[in-house]
Amino acid sequence: MTDSKETAPAFVPHDSPPAPKIYRETDLIEPLAAYVAKVAQDAISHHGRFTVAISGGSLPSQLRGLLAPGIRDTIDWSRWHVFLADERLVPLDHEDSNYRLLREQLISHIPDLDSRTYPIEASLVDNPEEAADAYIETMRRVFAAKESVKFPVFDLILLGMGPDGHTCSLFPGHKLLQRRSTWVASLTDSPKPPPQRITLTLPVINHAHHVAFVCAGGSKRDALRAILGQKTPEEQEAVKDNLLPAARVQPAHGYLVWFLDEAAAAALDDLEPIVTPTQYKL
Numbered sequence: 001m002t003d004s005k006e007t008a009p010a011f012v013p014h015d016s017p018p019a020p021k022i023y024r025e026t027d028l029i030e031p032l033a034a035y036v037a038k039v040a041q042d043a044i045s046h047h048g049r050f051t052v053a054i055s056g057g058s059l060p061s062q063l064r065g066l067l068a069p070g071i072r073d074t075i076d077w078s079r080w081h082v083f084l085a086d087e088r089l090v091p092l093d094h095e096d097s098n099y100r101l102l103r104e105q106l107i108s109h110i111p112d113l114d115s116r117t118y119p120i121e122a123s124l125v126d127n128p129e130e131a132a133d134a135y136i137e138t139m140r141r142v143f144a145a146k147e148s149v150k151f152p153v154f155d156l157i158l159l160g161m162g163p164d165g166h167t168c169s170l171f172p173g174h175k176l177l178q179r180r181s182t183w184v185a186s187l188t189d190s191p192k193p194p195p196q197r198i199t200l201t202l203p204v205i206n207h208a209h210h211v212a213f214v215c216a217g218g219s220k221r222d223a224l225r226a227i228l229g230q231k232t233p234e235e236q237e238a239v240k241d242n243l244l245p246a247a248r249v250q251p252a253h254g255y256l257v258w259f260l261d262e263a264a265a266a267a268l269d270d271l272e273p274i275v276t277p278t279q280y281k282l
């Protein structure tokens, strides 16, 4: 198993969520891999499997540390169940497909992981609502057959964030931010192309045991300050008005961490010491 300098928090839901931890990393790849491996091991020890939802965009390539020789063989991949946190409604081999990215960067490198990875139903890319409903059914099969399960509880949800503060396919000011009961929702007006997508909803994200944002580069400066710093009155207003979807990610009984590279963390430089130095080691 990995020799973590700091272990992931114990696999214990709590009543009052701790403040998010913010890690500043020179290079995200290794600490992110150590963190994911640790959360996976905790989940597998606790209940025999690891359910993870992974975002697209730049995130899949940030997971390449999981394939490093020192870590890949320590992971019990046979217990992993991998979902897409959101998906663009394009063919699965399209350059915009989040599944394609994830498959190329991670899934295809691990024998048999494809059989426990859940892409959207390819025949439904032109039917957003049906695609969302079909994805809910896929999730029900893995999480529970019972209709009575209110929300699935992922062991880990890995999120990116756009410069506008969007996360998954939840965009600023979009009506999907108000969805309270659906597990997966569709949209046809994404401001970032392609316009047709499906996405996990906020309640599903906020039911997870662990949620991690992974942000690299300077383009997310304003959103990071608004969400983690809230320094200026304008920034505070933006959060209050729910303009920034990523600010609404607050797991009710889970743990929230942010992995920032140097360029992203520089946005918070004058707010030290809210950023914690590197914690996770292979």
Ligand SMILES: O=C1O[C@H](COP(=O)(O)O)[C@@H](O)[C@H](O)[C@H]1O
Residues within 6 Å of the ligand: 055, 056, 057, 058, 059, 085, 086, 087, 088, 098, 159, 160, 161, 162, 163, 166, 167, 168, 169, 192
């Ligand atoms: O469109 C999307 O964008 C976000 C952010 O992407 P990034 O490339 O800036 O990391 C991503 O998290 C989401 O999965 C994707 O569909």
